[in-house]
Amino acid sequence: MSPRSYLTAVFSLAAVCNAGERYVTLEDYEGLGRTSPLLAATLTIFLLSLIGIPMTGGFFAKFYVFSAALQANLVGLTIIGVLNSAVGAYYYLRIIVLMYMREARDDAPVAPPSPALGAALAISVLATIYLGILPGRILEFASRSATELLR
Secondary structure (H helix, E strand, O other), rough: OHHHHHHOOOOOOOOOOOOOOOOOOOOHOOHHHOOOOHHHHHHHHHHHHHHOOOOOHHHHHHHHHHHHHOOOHHHHHHHHHHHHHHHHHHHHHHHHHHHHOOOOOOOOOOOOOOOOHHHHHHHHHHHHHHHHOOOOHHHHHHHHHHHHHHO
16 A cells, blocks of 8 residues: 555565566466565565555555545545455465465576665565554654644
């Protein structure tokens, strides 16, 4: 739901892609949990955040967006958003199933991520989990910032 979750998921997907590869299919992620468990776990955390599973930053993002829509009396829009989230969850869970429940393809080797990409992914995972477990400080900071902007 949040731009950070989408961006970090894209970074994870980019790490799976081979250099110069133009087309990536879902089958390219088959067996990633066995061939590159750390990368698969990272992508799983980001996908669960995009679904809105509790203890990830995506949960609070969806919660506050849907709460704001309901407070603005946009019930129809909220229903559409929840249905869209359910459809999205199907596709995200499908990738997770492919990574862990299928055998790895021999023709799709995974190059290890560069140190810079690995560091970016690690920081993003920590931020995603931190926002899911302890969102209070960030929410307080955002609230104070919004109050200062309105002065």
